[in-house]
Amino acid sequence: MERQALHPTKDRLLDAAEELFSDRGIDATSLRAVTSAAGVNLASVNYHFESKDGLVRSVFLRRLEPLNNERLELLDALEITAAGTAIELEAILDAWVLPALRMGQSPEGKRFKRLLGRIYSEPGDSLQTLLRELFGEILQRFSAAIGRTLPELSAEELMWRVHFMLGAMIHTVADQPSIRAFSGGLCDPSDIEGVRRRLIDFVAAGLRSPPAKKTTGQSPGTRK
Amino acid sequence: MERQALHPTKDRLLDAAEELFSDRGIDATSLRAVTSAAGVNLASVNYHFESKDGLVRSVFLRRLEPLNNERLELLDALEITAAGTAIELEAILDAWVLPALRMGQSPEGKRFKRLLGRIYSEPGDSLQTLLRELFGEILQRFSAAIGRTLPELSAEELMWRVHFMLGAMIHTVADQPSIRAFSGGLCDPSDIEGVRRRLIDFVAAGLRSPPAKKTTGQSPGTRK
DNA sequence: GTCTATATCCTGATAGAC
DNA sequence: GTCTATCAGGATATAGAC
Numbered sequence: 373m374e375r376q377a378l379h380p381t382k383d384r385l386l387d388a389a390e391e392l393f394s395d396r397g398i399d400a401t402s403l404r405a406v407t408s409a410a411g412v413n414l415a416s417v418n419y420h421f422e423s424k425d426g427l428v429r430s431v432f433l434r435r436l437e438p439l440n441n442e443r444l445e446l447l448d449a450l451e452i453t454a455a456g457t458a459i460e461l462e463a464i465l466d467a468w469v470l471p472a473l474r475m476g477q478s479p480e481g482k483r484f485k486r487l488l489g490r491i492y493s494e495p496g497d498s499l500q501t502l503l504r505e506l507f508g509e510i511l512q513r514f515s516a517a518i519g520r521t522l523p524e525l526s527a528e529e530l531m532w533r534v535h536f537m538l539g540a541m542i543h544t545v546a547d548q549p550s551i552r553a554f555s556g557g558l559c560d561p562s563d564i565e566g567v568r569r570r571l572i573d574f575v576a577a578g579l580r581s582p583p584a585k586k587t588t589g590q591s592p593g594t595r596k
Numbered sequence: 597m598e599r600q601a602l603h604p605t606k607d608r609l610l611d612a613a614e615e616l617f618s619d620r621g622i623d624a625t626s627l628r629a630v631t632s633a634a635g636v637n638l639a640s641v642n643y644h645f646e647s648k649d650g651l652v653r654s655v656f657l658r659r660l661e662p663l664n665n666e667r668l669e670l671l672d673a674l675e676i677t678a679a680g681t682a683i684e685l686e687a688i689l690d691a692w693v694l695p696a697l698r699m700g701q702s703p704e705g706k707r708f709k710r711l712l713g714r715i716y717s718e719p720g721d722s723l724q725t726l727l728r729e730l731f732g733e734i735l736q737r738f739s740a741a742i743g744r745t746l747p748e749l750s751a752e753e754l755m756w757r758v759h760f761m762l763g764a765m766i767h768t769v770a771d772q773p774s775i776r777a778f779s780g781g782l783c784d785p786s787d788i789e790g791v792r793r794r795l796i797d798f799v800a801a802g803l804r805s806p807p808a809k810k811t812t813g814q815s816p817g818t819r820k
Numbered sequence: 821g822t823c824t825a826t827a828t829c830c831t832g833a834t835a836g837a838c
Numbered sequence: 839g840t841c842t843a844t845c846a847g848g849a850t851a852t853a854g855a856c
Binding site for chain 2: 839840841842
């Protein structure tokens with residue numbers, strides 16, 4: 373209906389909002405701050421996006437829709453090549469991780485990723501709804517593919533492991549500064565190939581670990 | 597200096613704030629909402645906590661200080677028992693995970709965990725500072741213990757894996773509703789023993805995976 | 821489509837009586 | 839320690855001229 377590229381005002385608003393939301397948080401960013409950073413008028417937000425909530429939604433949609441489409445295209449390609457046989461686990465994980473890591477190469481991608489980590493934990497109804505809209509279907513697709521590659525896992529076990537996997541991935545994609553600080557500069561989050569290999573190896577090992585093994589170790593109960 | 601138990605107003609404020617912060621988010625919760633839920637006067641927040649920021653800090657400190665102390669006690673006990681030899685990996689992970697899972701059994705613990713997930717991604721300076729204060733030291737302790745058990749890992753590799761581990765753990769501890777919804781009710785986050793075993797097995801497998809393996813799989817480049 | 825001006829309401833914080 | 843009343847400012851959203 374609307375051609376985004378023909379709306380410089382709209383794009384300027386999205387850019388400014390993305391930047392400010394990433395730096396200060398969504399709630400802490402006023403529309404005044406957005407419009408003045410964008411160099412446009414305050415009223416233009418409500419004109420183009422109806423409300424602050426609409427602006428927030430658009431900020432996320434603009435990046436996440438292409439990102440998830442890219443992921444799905446990669447998975448489609450893998451499934452076509454596999455032609456019914458199981459796909460290598462690492463390849464599935466790569467199809468999920470690589471588009472996100474690539475996005476983080478550009479400066480806009482970097483700032484968006486900081487913001488992305490917050491969508492999972494922010495409680496606003498509007499964002500939670502958006503999250504389900506955006507990730508419900510694609511998660512089912514990827515979970516199913518992983519399940520086909522690891523058929524020895526029960527449905528419950530699979531879901532749990534995908535959950536852990538998402539935790540590791542979200543934390544890694546979103547949280548660039550913390551790993552740098554925590555490792556004292558030793559780890560370099562901008563080394564895409566390194567992150568990709570390490571993250572995928574870690575997650576693949578977790579997903580493949582023998583199912584239903586009871587913990588054997590000395591359980592640390594109360595002291596003494 | 598101050599004896600918390602003797603300050604019913606202070607505790608009522610902390611309880612109400614914790615509840616509201618968890619449900620709506622910190623920024624979205626006004627001091628008026630807190631005080632009226634607590635049944636105390638608006639001015640009492642500034643009297644007892646100096647500012648909204650002080651209240652937020654206290655909400656997190658009240659739960660995280662005992663939690664991390666418990667983790668450290670468990671790790672201390674393990675290191676004493678091991679007496680210089682390597683500690684079993686699963687036992688180290690258990691010392692980190694179990695206190696958090698136990699906390700989540702009580703209703704207050706449950707609501708706090710929802711809030712806890714947010715401390716990592718919220719951008720406020722005050723919270724980021726608190727996060728470093730609370731987790732800087734203890735993370736070094738646990739990382740070092742894991743490194744001693746997995747001496748074949750380089751320092752860099754270890755840091756990355758601990759980072760992935762934290763992602764999985766934070767996401768699991770904090771995000772109770774999403775796994776339930778995502779799995780269609782199949783996974784039960786209140787089953788502490790199940791979560792504990794699954795999470796620890798997953799993370800342990802990731803941590804132990806052979807280091808420096810290059811990814812071999814067909815890299816999903818562009819389609820066709 | 822863009823702008824100014826403004827309506828309406830809520831925010832955190834405080835002064836000062838009790 | 840607790841209360842009332844209020845300050846000074848910022849929030850979203852909109853009405854209406856251009």
